[in-house]
Amino acid sequence: xxxxxxxxxxxxxxxxxxxxxxxxxxxxxxxxxxxxxxxxxxxxxxxxxxxxxxxxxxxxxxxxxxxxxxxxxxxxxxxxxxxxxxxxxxxxxxxxxxxxxxxxxxxxxxxxxxx
Amino acid sequence: xxxxxxxxxxxxxxxxxxxxxxxxxxxxxxxxxxxxxxxxxxxxxxxxxxxxxxxxxxxxxxxxxxxxxxxxxxxxxxxxxxxxxxxxxxxxxxxxxxxxxxxxxxxxxx
Numbered sequence: 180x181x182x183x184x185x186x187x188x189x190x191x192x193x194x195x196x197x198x199x200x201x202x203x204x205x206x207x208x209x210x211x212x213x214x215x216x217x218x219x220x221x222x223x224x225x226x227x228x229x230x231x232x233x234x235x236x237x238x239x240x241x242x243x244x245x246x247x248x249x250x251x252x253x254x255x256x257x258x259x260x261x262x263x264x265x266x267x268x269x270x271x272x273x274x275x276x277x278x279x280x281x282x283x284x285x286x287x288x289x290x291x292x293x294x
Numbered sequence: 295x296x297x298x299x300x301x302x303x304x305x306x307x308x309x310x311x312x313x314x315x316x317x318x319x320x321x322x323x324x325x326x327x328x329x330x331x332x333x334x335x336x337x338x339x340x341x342x343x344x345x346x347x348x349x350x351x352x353x354x355x356x357x358x359x360x361x362x363x364x365x366x367x368x369x370x371x372x373x374x375x376x377x378x379x380x381x382x383x384x385x386x387x388x389x390x391x392x393x394x395x396x397x398x399x400x401x402x403x404x
Contacts, residue, residue: 182336183336210390214392214394219396219397221393221394221395221396221397222337222384222392223394224391224392224393227391234390235390235391237391278390282339283337283339283392285329285336286336287334287335287336288336
């Protein structure tokens with residue numbers, strides 16, 4: 180069974196450009212989460228999809244970030260325009276049922292560097 | 295300040311025990327988790343403990359929870375070089391959203 184896959188693994192862009200990150204959850208997982216780790220700090224929650232609906236987007240930093248999950252399968256996270264402080268590792272995770280003791284499966288992350 | 299705090303580094307000799315500590319601030323935490331991140335890999339759930347428990351053991355791993363002091367620890371017995379990784383403490387407060395710490399980088403030397 181394939182795990183959570185993220186693409187690209189690394190992205191280097193200039194300030195002001197646009198970047199789109201993609202996450203493919205495990206097949207059949209309705210719950211999809213985005214997290215971010217900035218500058219070696221704590222990993223912070225960005226948002227949570229249940230199928231194609233945004234269940235919780237309280238962690239999205241500002242309106243430069245747009246997450247979509249059309250059709251309830253893969254998800255994209257677009258940053259437009261990117262700023263220096265957006266640099267970090269963006270993790271995606273998925274789970275089947277959601278809930279507190281439901282195991283989250285994480286992808287290996289996308290390392291974003293904004294120069 | 296941060297909601298979940300961890301020391302940044304820990305270095306141990308192979309075969310010794312490792313103890314990674316974590317403190318959290320919210321008394322409404324329901325589950326507390328330990329995740330491991332190996333180089334180039336995603337986060338892997340190691341173990342979790344419900345807030346009404348004070349200890350959980352799983353093979354070489356022992357989790358201790360002191361709810362009064364809001365302190366969580368992960369003990370790894372007989373630490374091996376393959377245990378070298380970043381370990382993240384995380385809590386949930388009744389929702390699916392996890393609150394992570396900064397991570398502790400464990401280095402095991404021979």
